[in-house]
Amino acid sequence: MPAVRLPAETYFVSVDTPVLRGAMERIEEHFRDLLENGAQAAGLPEGCYAAGQYLIPHSINQRGLYGTSAAVLALARSARSPDRIRLIEGILRYIADRRSIEISLAQSGEEMSALTTRLAQEWRTAFKCADLLYALSAAPAVVNGREHLLNKVLARIQQARSATGGWAADLDSCGEVDPLATASIVRGLSAAGAPVDDTDLELVRRYAHDERNGSIYVRVFCLFALLETGDRGEELYALWKELLEKLTPRLRDRAEANYEFTLGNHYHYVRVPWQLYLLSCTSLLSPLRIVFNRHIRTVLLDSIAAVNSAEGYVYASSGHMRSTRTYSILMDTLWGLEHTLAASRYLASVSALANLSVRIVYSRTTTWLVLLVAAAVGGLSLWSWIFAQKFALSAVGPELFSTGMLAAVGLMLRRLRRR
Numbered sequence: 001m002p003a004v005r006l007p008a009e010t011y012f013v014s015v016d017t018p019v020l021r022g023a024m025e026r027i028e029e030h031f032r033d034l035l036e037n038g039a040q041a042a043g044l045p046e047g048c049y050a051a052g053q054y055l056i057p058h059s060i061n062q063r064g065l066y067g068t069s070a071a072v073l074a075l076a077r078s079a080r081s082p083d084r085i086r087l088i089e090g091i092l093r094y095i096a097d098r099r100s101i102e103i104s105l106a107q108s109g110e111e112m113s114a115l116t117t118r119l120a121q122e123w124r125t126a127f128k129c130a131d132l133l134y135a136l137s138a139a140p141a142v143v144n145g146r147e148h149l150l151n152k153v154l155a156r157i158q159q160a161r162s163a164t165g166g167w168a169a170d171l172d173s174c175g176e177v178d179p180l181a182t183a184s185i186v187r188g189l190s191a192a193g194a195p196v197d198d199t200d201l202e203l204v205r206r207y208a209h210d211e212r213n214g215s216i217y218v219r220v221f222c223l224f225a226l227l228e229t230g231d232r233g234e235e236l237y238a239l240w241k242e243l244l245e246k247l248t249p250r251l252r253d254r255a256e257a258n259y260e261f262t263l264g265n266h267y268h269y270v271r272v273p274w275q276l277y278l279l280s281c282t283s284l285l286s287p288l289r290i291v292f293n294r295h296i297r298t299v300l301l302d303s304i305a306a307v308n309s310a311e312g313y314v315y316a317s318s319g320h321m322r323s324t325r326t327y328s329i330l331m332d333t334l335w336g337l338e339h340t341l342a343a344s345r346y347l348a349s350v351s352a353l354a355n356l357s358v359r360i361v362y363s364r365t366t367t368w369l370v371l372l373v374a375a376a377v378g379g380l381s382l383w384s385w386i387f388a389q390k391f392a393l394s395a396v397g398p399e400l401f402s403t404g405m406l407a408a409v410g411l412m413l414r415r416l417r418r419r
Contacts, residue, residue, distance in 0.1 A: 015290050015300065015351050020338045021079075023304045027331045028078040030055050030322070031071050035087055043105045048097075049090040055312075055322040063102070065122045068095060069131040070328035076138035077335040085143060092145040095132070121263055124171050126160070126181035127270045129153055131325070133188035138332075154194055157185055165199035169261035179207040180218050180259055180272070187225040196229060208239060217257040217274040219243060224277045227284045240285050244278065244296075251275060251295040254302060256315050256326070271318070273326055275299050276333045283340040287347045290337070291354055300337070303330055 035041070035049040038057040044050060051067035052060065068091060075088050094101060099119055106112040122128050136150045160171035166182040168175030183204045189196050207214055208222035220243055226236055257272040279299050282289050289296050306313040312322040313330055341348050360366055 015337055015341050015347070016355050017338060017341060017348070019304060020334050020341070023307045024078065024331060024334050024338075026307050027074060027327055027334075030327065031074045031324075032087070033057050034324070035071060035091070044094065045097075045101065047090050048094040048101065049087055050094045050098075051091075051324050053321075053324060055324045055327050063094075065095075065098075065125075065128045066131060067324040069128070069135045070324040072132075073135035073138055073328040074331045076135065076140065077331045080140075085140065088139055088143050089145060092139075092143065092149055096145055096149060123156060124263060125268070126167050126169050126171050126178065127184055127261075129157055129171065130181070130184035130188045133157065133185070134191050135328075137188065137191035137193070150192060154189075154192065157189070161200075165197060166203045170263050177203070178261060179204075179210075179214060180221060180270070181261070183207065183218075183222045183225040187228050190225075190229040201226070201229065201231075208236075215257070215259070216243065216246060217272050218259065220247070220274045220277050220281065221272060224281050227281060232285070237285055240281050244282070247274075247278060248295050251278075251299055254299075254306075254315060256318070271323070271326065273329050276303070276329055280333050280336050283337050287340050287344050288350065291347070291350055303333075 031051070034051055034055055034057050038051070039061045040050055040052045040063045042061055049071070050063040051071040052062035052064055053067050054060070054062075072088060072091050075084050075091075078084055102115055102119065103112070106115050133150070133153045136146055136153065139146050156171070157167070160167055160173050162168065162173055162175075162177050164177075166177035167185050169178040169181045171181075182200060186196055186200050186204050204222050204225055208219050208226060210219070214222075219239075223236060223239055223243065255275060257274055258269045259272050260267055260269045262268070276299075279290075279296060282293070282296050290300060291297070303313055307330070311320070313327065314320055314322055315326075341351065
């Protein structure tokens with residue numbers, strides 16, 4: 001992870017509503033540009049919008065359920081506007097008619113065969129259905145087509161639930177229950193206001209505490225899913241402290257994890273941006289740590305700085321392309337932080353004081369004042385030393401004189417070397 005640089009115009013060291021809102025607006029701009037101008041929009045019916053894996057408008061003509069669900073979530077978390085509703089409704093129209101639209105755009109028998117397989121796999125993939133469910137839950141209720149799609153996804157998920165509780169990654173009721181798939185669906189059900197069976201919650205809780213057999217990154221997401229269902233017990237607080245302590249050394253570099261699963265005889269993977277999930281857990285359980293824990297603060301500042309950079313928020317291990325799914329998760333994380341800031345009685349004041357202090361320290365006025373004071377003290381100490389005046393700073397005179405001589409010699413040597 002590169003060193004976090006404070007922005008030139010707005011210095012900040014912690015959560016700050018204007019800074020969070022600025023980063024969210026930047027993410028929204030990326031998605032709007034992709035939806036309206038991206039190569040993947042070619043051939044779509046009028047008023048339909050879709051997204052692909054990458055958040056780069058002119059990259060490839062690819063559309064998928066991960067990227068399209070990500071676009072719904074990002075717009076749902078953006079500022080309210082009539083134009084936002086129009087875009088979300090256009091995306092939902094595409095999702096509802098996705099099969100017929102894509103079949104009409106297929107240009108060869110081979111492409112049609114691959115398309116048919118891909119479309120069938122989408123409704124078998126727990127993570128894609130969970131992402132869509134969560135995004136639809138976040139969308140405004142006034143959006144046309146939302147309820148129909150929401151009920152369709154809920155029916156598919158309930159159909160695939162195991163008789164003993166939980167879900168398989170392959171959304172097969174007879175398949176092996178998968179920890180990440182179950183946690184993802186439980187989170188989506190909770191967000192949609194659908195009932196969550198106690199058996200499913202207990203499974204997620206068991207996965208979150210399974211230190212021996214569970215991936216620590218999956219455990220972070222399981223904890224986050226439980227917190228989003230409203231559970232704030234001491235048991236989860238202790239688990240969060242444990243996970244934070246173990247993962248703190250890995251917060252120095254921007255990182256995600258790849259989670260492998262199988263569909264039929266083929267391996268697939270889904271990305272787990274666990275640092276963002278851990279940041280969200282911290283904001284829900286201990287908001288002040290976002291201000292005072294330098295590791296958590298680094299994750300937050302790095303994500304905001306990256307969003308506003310030309311490179312973007314990317315993971316080195318995953319290439320240089322900006323991921324639509326990762327950006328939507330970041331958008332959701334910043335949105336959650338903004339609401340935590342608004343809900344807390346003290347966090348906004350503490351953050352404002354911290355940010356104000358940093359802005360004052362880094363301001364031009366402070367810099368000039370320090371330089372003037374330093375020059376005045378240096379001149380006074382040299383004067384008192386040269387003229388043998390009894391003054392408290394006269395003892396500093398020789399040190400300042402020798403420092404100045406060394407600086408001058410160093411400057412001359414650099415000039416000679418250049419020549």
